[in-house]
Amino acid sequence: MALHLGYVTRETAVSLRRNLLMTLAGILTVAVSLFLFGGVLLLSRMVDHGTARWKNGVELEIFLCSKSTAEPDSAKPACRSEASEGQIAAVRTELEQSPDVRRFRFFSKEDAFNEAKRIFAGDPELLSNIDPEGLPVSFRVAPKQAELTEKVAAHFNNRFNDGIDTVLTAKEQVRRLLAGIRWIRGLFFAIAGVLLASSLFLIVNTIRLATFARRREIQVMKLVGATNWFIRVPFMCEGLIQGAIGAGLAFGGVYGLRVILSDLVDRSKNLFSAFYVTGGDAIAIGLLIVAVGATVGAMGSAIGLRRFLDA
Amino acid sequence: MALHLGYVTRETAVSLRRNLLMTLAGILTVAVSLFLFGGVLLLSRMVDHGTARWKNGVELEIFLCSKSTAEPDSAKPACRSEASEGQIAAVRTELEQSPDVRRFRFFSKEDAFNEAKRIFAGDPELLSNIDPEGLPVSFRVAPKQAELTEKVAAHFNNRFNDGIDTVLTAKEQVRRLLAGIRWIRGLFFAIAGVLLASSLFLIVNTIRLATFARRREIQVMKLVGATNWFIRVPFMCEGLIQGAIGAGLAFGGVYGLRVILSDLVDRSKNLFSAFYVTGGDAIAIGLLIVAVGATVGAMGSAIGLRRFLDA
Amino acid sequence: MIRFESVTKSYKGGVTAVKDLTLEIGKGEFVFLVGPSGSGKSTCFRLLMKEEVADTGRIWVGDRELSSLSSWKVPYLRRNMGCVFQDFKLLPYKTVYENVAFALEVIGKPRSVVKQQVPQILDLVGLSKKAANLPNELSGGEQQRVSIARAFANRPLILLADEPTGNLDPANSAGIMRLLDRINRTGTTVVMCTHDYGIVDLMRRRVVELNRGVLVRDEAQGAYATGPVPVVQAEGGQA
Amino acid sequence: MIRFESVTKSYKGGVTAVKDLTLEIGKGEFVFLVGPSGSGKSTCFRLLMKEEVADTGRIWVGDRELSSLSSWKVPYLRRNMGCVFQDFKLLPYKTVYENVAFALEVIGKPRSVVKQQVPQILDLVGLSKKAANLPNELSGGEQQRVSIARAFANRPLILLADEPTGNLDPANSAGIMRLLDRINRTGTTVVMCTHDYGIVDLMRRRVVELNRGVLVRDEAQGAYATGPVPVVQAEGGQA
Ligand SMILES: Nc1ncnc2c1ncn2[C@@H]1O[C@H](COP(=O)(O)OP(=O)(O)OP(=O)(O)O)[C@@H](O)[C@H]1O
Ligand SMILES: Nc1ncnc2c1ncn2[C@@H]1O[C@H](COP(=O)(O)OP(=O)(O)OP(=O)(O)O)[C@@H](O)[C@H]1O
């Protein structure tokens, strides 16, 4: 097989130029879909960081009685007084010994107030209304399996005499929110996937149309004694170049997005500070993108050339 | 010009079939880009509804003294007691007579509590900590121009003796949040735009490649005496059909998205209830999408055929 | 019917394919256009169909002057002319039947007429059996005959035939020549490029010879090569 | 050199293009393949190049039996054969020069050799001036000559020429025939399809006639049509 580099370069360039519009469309779609793909990955990293509190299987919170929830004179079952140190220690011991609990964390009044400050940083009026002393202490509990949540919750619920006010299983709304975020993320992954498929499609097509438009030419080349590789290599280079350029653009886009998002998060201070994304994340995603782009390009070429391989 | 319907249908069908992959790629990209476009529109309608409070130029809130902010014995300048009815009426009169104020709205304790309930529905602990009687009454003020905000704010600030506690100009964080949302919306519009452009591109290309692959054929047809329209109409139908099918798919997608989003919002109850989207919105957006799809299809055909028109 | 008046045509690249050609061909004539390879014969046909435009000079087809013919009228010009192309120019994705039918569909003939006429025409060129084949499934000579069939499917006033027998054996050639002769007798003007001296010498019709784009001979009942018959140099007129 | 052994080839559609053909052509021979349009001449060439595969029977080219030749070896088979195609088969986006050069590039000839040989070959067919033109800027005969130039650019052992003079005037044809003769004298086996009885009658070489795919004549120094020379029916051997 005699494949001069000059020949391959020349033929590839000619073919890319001849199908310029098509080439651009291919590159653009690869870039857009990979960018979306990368953007989705980036956002989901941010969401991961932002919702870390609810990750790791934290499924329930046990609130102990606080000054403000204590109703010494109520007829209904309710907290009589703030939970004592002894009661807190008892709950802690119980959690430590429960076979259903994987992990738990104690939240002091101070922790609760800090969290409130973080969450309601935007509303000084409300914050000023909150008395740190009135806030309840709590335990955040991760059961061994998600299925055990209800069991653990039932165990601790309605034990006002032990200083336990109420048990919240991962708050319904937060769950919904997380579900919503997950759902939207899924949607975006789906869109990115569709776009990726359609860019694969496009590259396959660019190649196939290029071979189709030139099938007479290819046939003639073969009749003159050209090997399959002699004809194929320029086409494959075409696909690879499209994939690579598209991926490069997408990489740039994702990196730019990261810079912009970081900037936004910084400026919004506390409100979003949990939703950060590291440079490492961005670079890992970028590399993934380039790999996907190259794969798409190569696969596109291979599929596009398959019919022609048979001939 | 003798254009039998049978001829046009036959030729269009043959051409669509022959470039099947290309046709599919075109339809898919149109669908995805229009879906994204529509989705972005839908989301931005939701954001509009959700942030309506901060729209309409509401730039500052005047909080009057409340029971909980009153510090009768403080050495610093501060509220001495809850604002009296007379003080409230005085502020109202002042606002009514100010040339800088376009609109304002009075927020009673009840209103404030309702809002708090809405916003902190997810956090019963916190809510139970809030005493409605302790909440301040307030005025939400929209100045004539955004530039006047500071002037109006300065006018009402530091007037504890008139029962005014503090003036908040549109909270920095909310501003940031809105800016962030607007920014992300812009990004999505940009992506949708790029995709739309690339789908226009694709249709142009499908058509142009179809004409290119068949240019010899077209030339022969012309030499046999075919008019431009005789050759052109099947190609144009091709573009229109692609655009229309793509738009139809996108319409379905947007409508589905609306249903899902509504469902999510319903289920998340108060947390997101401000972020609703009406069926009317969805249909208007759907129609816009179909119009855009048809335009893209027709434009694609026209541009794709232009070179061929010259010949 | 056809009139070239001092026509010159150069292609980019500096080749002058037709040089100051003046030639008139009357209605119903049968003319052989001969000359060595590259002498401008096909170019003359391209000029007549307004596939190419002359640099200088004027060309009349019927009573229309081509340079002043607006481009949307060109298809109608072409519908009055049938052309057998040197490279056949068949539509590759249409069958033999559809290729011939296309020439009739283009001028808006109803389906019933098409259905009736196409088989007749295919029969004339001996291709009834190949009606359902695609062009690339035909031998060279068969493709050539499809091109001939298409050229006179719509009974044109002028028939241009560019080497219609170049890929045919003598027997088939003779058949085609008889066909062209018959078409000519119905009043159709026929102009035929050929290198087949046998045919030219046999038919003894008007012969126009080009050489490097210049008209070098216009003989009433000529032979392929300049022979013993006296050469009548006609200046743009009928010999 | 070339041997057909009871070869039959049918196309889908039910046409039997070649029927039980047995024929041997020795090294260095010059053979005319004649027969009416559609008699299977081009099909024989396609079989030799393994563009088509025979239904039954075997074909040898050199010492290779084609049906047992693995597909990756086909290009190497073709590099030993030059073919002048009936429809030229030029690469439309390459200039005349590039078209001829391609045949050399394919076999890996270094650039310097290509640069030296191509102009020589173009000169032989009289197309030096058209080196930079694209095929569609050439007249029919010029395209044919490019196809001829490409076919023997890489000095093949076998030259298949399918109507190489179909679009050429007698003078050019004679030139091409002289060229083919010269190539033949250097030891190249030449097989040529033609309808040009003048050439066949003049050259007096071996003539093989097909009719509807059947070998009907194989004459040592034949004429185009069966003439007064006694017919030597050779059974798969050299006449
Ligand atoms: N598109 C073109 N661009 C440049 N030169 C051209 C073009 N078409 C034809 N020519 C040149 O014009 C000259 C006349 O060409 P034409 O096709 O008219 O010849 P012809 O008489 O038909 O020859 P043949 O008998 O070989 O078909 C040739 O030298 C050819 O190379
Ligand atoms: N791909 C194909 N599919 C179906 N039939 C075919 C195909 N190729 C050739 N044929 C038929 O096979 C027969 C022989 O064709 P071939 O091309 O070998 O003839 P030929 O001798 O070269 O004729 P010509 O002198 O006209 O070129 C013809 O009847 C033709 O219609």
Ligand SMILES: [Mg+2]
């Ligand atoms: Mg010509």
Ligand SMILES: [Mg+2]
């Ligand atoms: Mg043939």
